[in-house]
Amino acid sequence: MLAKRLVGQLSASDEYEESMISKLKEVCGFEYTSKLQRMFQDIGVSKDLIDPYRKYCEENKLDDIVDFSVMVFSSNSWPFAAPSNFVLPIELKKPFDSFTKFYTQQKHTGRKLTLVHQHSKGDLQTLYTKPKYILHVSTYQMVVLLLFNKSSSWTVERMKDETQIEDALLLQVLCGLLKSKLITCAEINVDEFDKDFKETDIKMNYNINIAEDFKRIIRKH
Known part of the structure; x- marks a missing residue:
């Protein structure tokens, strides 16, 4: 196309x-x-x-x-x-x-x-990581990751309230970031993700944290 x-x-x-x-x-x-x-x-x-x-x-x-x-x-x-x-x-x-x-x-x-x-993208650079990383992400992923400059932990519900991203789309974004191990969730073992795991398995009261190696993220371009 x-x-x-x-x-x-x-x-x-x-x-x-x-x-x-x-x-x-x-x-x-x-x-x-x-x-x-x-x-x-x-x-x-x-x-x-x-x-x-x-x-x-x-x-x-x-x-x-x-x-x-x-x-x-x-x-x-x-x-x-x-x-x-x-x-x-x-x-x-x-x-x-x-x-x-x-x-x-x-x-x-x-x-x-x-x-x-939905057709936009950008790069984020991590700070205070060794080595530093450049993350090539979608706009939605960028919006979620930038939340962690404000707080190191967010419930899914708070993320929704802060960003106003639609439920289904937000869960899709979180699922991708969890699989990439950029964020963590105590209730979900990423290493045990399988074909039966659904985005709707991520509940609104779950706590989402930035992965230990990605304590602070800034927008690069």
């Missing part, structure tokens, strides 16, 4: 994608490929925003904005479902708000940007 390749930056090359769209246009016609062309154009426009945004941050002395890249898509061209609502932590909200302000000043007044967080 073109959208997945473009968002995940999995394309072999821009030339390959353009060639594929041109061939499809010859066979299937303009109507069939019009959305594909707009998707590809959105990627090009997004790349052109990178340097101006960095200059904007420098001019406005936004030194605390982390390394942050954005793809801006037209909602009627991409096959993405509307994102569910949840609370962005300040580490993520600050760069998003900064880019939104920049974008609206670039002759885009009136347009609304919505963070499609």
